[in-house]
Amino acid sequence: MPLFALFLVSLLLPRSFSDSNSMIVTYGKPINYTASYSHTSTTWEECVGACYQSLSCVLAHTPESPINCKLFDVNKVFEVEKLESSSESLVAFKAINSGNTCPTGDNPPTFGNSRNQGTASNQIANYTYDIDYSVDETWQLSYTAIPVCPNGWTQFVRPSTNWCIQVIGGPDVTYTQSQALTNCENLESTLTGLETIAERDFVANTAIVLLGEDYPEHAGFWVSGTRKPECYADGWESISYCTGTNLQQFDFTDGYLTNYAGYTWDYRQPDRNLNGPWANCIQIWMRNQAKFPQYNYTLFANGNADDAVCDVVDYQSYHLRGFACGKIPEVPVGAI
Known part of the structure; x- marks a missing residue:
């Protein structure tokens, strides 16, 4: 032979x-x-x-x-x-x-x-x-x-690292942004940013599943993003990066973001909610298309970003029902 x-x-x-x-x-x-x-x-x-x-x-x-x-x-x-x-x-x-x-x-x-x-x-x-x-x-x-993602987490490839995401929430729970961040920290993670459209769609589609087919309302899920203090203090209008849809007006606890392509703003957002409590944190929208067929889902796509009031759970006509955590993969215990 x-x-x-x-x-x-x-x-x-x-x-x-x-x-x-x-x-x-x-x-x-x-x-x-x-x-x-x-x-x-x-x-x-x-x-x-x-x-x-x-x-x-x-x-x-x-x-x-x-x-x-x-x-x-x-x-x-x-x-x-x-x-x-x-x-x-x-x-x-x-x-x-x-x-x-x-x-x-x-x-x-x-x-x-x-x-x-x-x-x-x-x-x-x-x-x-x-x-x-x-x-x-x-x-x-x-x-x-x-390194791998733990059970219940889904792995995505980013330019700087692979990244694990888990989406948490449901139709009968609510969270402020600080509560969402604390829950992520308890999972040794942080609120995830949205590096790509694939990450955005994963978070949105998972959130819709968690809400269930019978969920009768709009809902928001928290993701990483808090407006910088100088971008809501007096005189913010004169700072170029604090205006419009510029994502530089936000700080992100997700330190592995590079291009922010998954942040697609909802129609006429961010609007800051200038007539009420300032909306300084980022959430993404979930809308049940079967229950809200009147929306143009090109302009109002599920997963689109909006700025929301950080410390409330019932905001205007919808509730903040969940959040998405992110962390880098880990070497499993016992592998070495």
Whole structure:
């Protein structure tokens, strides 16, 4: 059997976590590991395929004869000794091979003496790992857990970081902006901003689900944004960034915003509510289209932003029924 006959096994077997992983076959044996498990393979091809199909497996090993397939999971194997073909000891590394070509050089898993990488996951976390070749003729594997959003949070990609959002609220609860912020802080987060239209639509669509089909009114949900003091003190009209729809007139507790594209102002907003208590905090609108068909939902889209009075829960003809929290992903406990 050619040594690299199974190298492109990734072309034949489906994967879900990383389609760029392949199985790279060479001679060697694991010498530093904490656990392995047997697989009932009768051929080396089956052994390699079993590792490839398992999201948690990073290495397969067996003598050429008789076959005794051992699989090694992520964060369980750390060093593999390089051997000659006379050893008849086979190993297969799960590693990235975006070009789908056979490696060259003396050290196939690392394409010579360069670094290679792979991805795998277990019940705790997703991981990336590096494969390095050392001068003592061993391959070293080192692992990094990928930060993820906790259960109940949805992850979005931002230019500065990935970002987790959770929407909280319902038809029978109300919140001031300070109450919403405190609730987010209790979840080790803050009121989320709206980096993109995708984030805005997610918050709005989730809020509508939380309100329920029978919710009979308009509703607002708090998001990050509080008007700067100089933008409501006497003379604010003379400060250019305090006027119109300019978002520079607001401070944001969400410190990972970069372009604010998810803040789409509702028709003729922000209006400051100059005839009553000043509206200095940002909420977004929810309107049940089935119950309010008279609205032009191009101008009055769900998720559009409006400035609202920060410390009230019943504002004009609607209620502040919820809020959206945001935080950066975290490495799961136990992943390291």
